[in-house]
Amino acid sequence: MSVDYRTVEDQTLLAHIINRRAEALSVLYDRYGRLLYSVAYHLVGNQQLAEEITLDVFRRVWDKAASYRADRASVRTWLTSMTRNRAIDMLRREGVRPEHNSISWADLTIEPSADGHSPETAVAHQMQKQRIHAALAELPEEQQEVLLLAFFNGYSHSQIADQLEMPLGTVKTRIRLGMQKLKLVLQP
Amino acid sequence: MSSETHVTEQLAAYALNLLADDEAAQVAAHLATCAACQAELDAYQEVTSLLTLATPTVLPPANLKTRLMQEIKANDDVQETAVPTNPRQPINWRGWFRKRPLWQPALALALIILLISNFQLRQQLDDTRTPANFGTITLSSETSAEATGLIIISGDGEYGTLVVQNLPQLPETQAYQLWLIKDGQRTSGGLFNVSEDGYLARIIYSPEPLAHYPNFGITIEPAEGSPGPTGNKVLGN
Numbered sequence: 237m238s239v240d241y242r243t244v245e246d247q248t249l250l251a252h253i254i255n256r257r258a259e260a261l262s263v264l265y266d267r268y269g270r271l272l273y274s275v276a277y278h279l280v281g282n283q284q285l286a287e288e289i290t291l292d293v294f295r296r297v298w299d300k301a302a303s304y305r306a307d308r309a310s311v312r313t314w315l316t317s318m319t320r321n322r323a324i325d326m327l328r329r330e331g332v333r334p335e336h337n338s339i340s341w342a343d344l345t346i347e348p349s350a351d352g353h354s355p356e357t358a359v360a361h362q363m364q365k366q367r368i369h370a371a372l373a374e375l376p377e378e379q380q381e382v383l384l385l386a387f388f389n390g391y392s393h394s395q396i397a398d399q400l401e402m403p404l405g406t407v408k409t410r411i412r413l414g415m416q417k418l419k420l421v422l423q424p
Numbered sequence: 425m426s427s428e429t430h431v432t433e434q435l436a437a438y439a440l441n442l443l444a445d446d447e448a449a450q451v452a453a454h455l456a457t458c459a460a461c462q463a464e465l466d467a468y469q470e471v472t473s474l475l476t477l478a479t480p481t482v483l484p485p486a487n488l489k490t491r492l493m494q495e496i497k498a499n500d501d502v503q504e505t506a507v508p509t510n511p512r513q514p515i516n517w518r519g520w521f522r523k524r525p526l527w528q529p530a531l532a533l534a535l536i537i538l539l540i541s542n543f544q545l546r547q548q549l550d551d552t553r554t555p556a557n558f559g560t561i562t563l564s565s566e567t568s569a570e571a572t573g574l575i576i577i578s579g580d581g582e583y584g585t586l587v588v589q590n591l592p593q594l595p596e597t598q599a600y601q602l603w604l605i606k607d608g609q610r611t612s613g614g615l616f617n618v619s620e621d622g623y624l625a626r627i628i629y630s631p632e633p634l635a636h637y638p639n640f641g642i643t644i645e646p647a648e649g650s651p652g653p654t655g656n657k658v659l660g661n
Contacts, residue, residue: 273484303580313473324441368478415436
């Protein structure tokens with residue numbers, strides 16, 4: 237009897253990946269490839285680099301799925317954290333300062349995504365997106381502004397302070413307050 | 425750990441990867457031993473991940489998945505067929521050996537080497553594991569009882585942080601250089617100086633996952649660094 241990987245949970249997919257089932261990785265890519273590529277692309281602003289980052293993350297999953305800690309994070313959080321960290325490390329290691337990103341919170345999509353998730357998961361994601369929009373809309377504009385630069389440009393505290401010509405302490409406070417509020421609203 | 429030393433106020437920025445290297449290194453060092461802050465960080469990372477869900481979609485090139493799967497399948501230990509139940513058939517070792525008599529001495533030797541190295545590895549892990557599943561390697565000095573260092577390696581073996589204390593601050597013409605040592609080869613892990621009180625914490629950037637390097641050393645080099653160690657070793661394991 238063979239497994240229909242498309243129907244199994246993310247964590248179970250990782251267990252099959254540990255057992256070197258390529259098809260399980262293929263399904264994981266179907267579920268998260270677009271998301272991770274989009275996250276990388278918006279950070280580095282370059283198609284080739286975004287491809288490299290995406291491939292690197294999935295290679296890492298293939299080689300190190302056993303290092304995933306289910307008690308610490310969802311598979312999605314594990315993958316997106318790796319992607320963001322890879323992209324930001326690349327920007328800083330190369331000494332590249334991305335151009336000011338023209339994206340705004342209003343551009344964030346609430347459209348359903350046509351990825352490899354089950355209909356139930358797709359609905360859950362859709363509801364989460366709506367909650368994210370509502371949570372962001374509740375933030376004061378100055379907190380939205382600094383979080384935008386942190387989230388989509390991968391700027392450091394000091395780069396945000398330079399960009400907005402604002403004291404470093406103010407940037408740190410606004411980031412912290414914004415994230416605290418999002419945590420409060422978005423956490424189950 | 426006392427509340428005075430918690431890094432709660434920096435965790436949101438840490439989750440967003442906003443901190444400068446030295447700040448991030450200090451937070452990482454604290455997280456290695458503080459389950460409360462680690463749990464708080466996990467919550468911020470979940471928030472960050474939720475935000476990514478709403479990222480406007482950019483479609484990757486159609487061949488990206490093909491490239492990935494071709495790379496993976498080039499690896500010869502891929503299992504093409506999924507077998508959900510009883511995936512491993514019991515092996516008849518006696519029959520296996522009977523069919524392969526010439527392999528027996530080599531296999532026996534390999535088995536002995538594996539057992540010894542496994543024992544040594546287990547001893548190292550017992551010495552170095554911390555509650556948050558980080559690995560740590562202690563660096564010491566042969567010439568100073570006070571100078572010490574610590575390398576904290578992430579749970580997946582990828583990343584690490586160097587922390588040193590009680591080293592003398594160097595003049596501008598010199599720098600400490602960290603060496604990542606594997607198979608006798610020394611790769612630079614970066615240059616640094618310590619603060620006035622002899623302390624430094626910084627992220628280590630390495631060409632390979634940090635756990636691939638069993639040994640580390642720190643020497644005093646010219647300020648621009650050296651391709652290989654030339655000065656006296658001040659810390660090592």
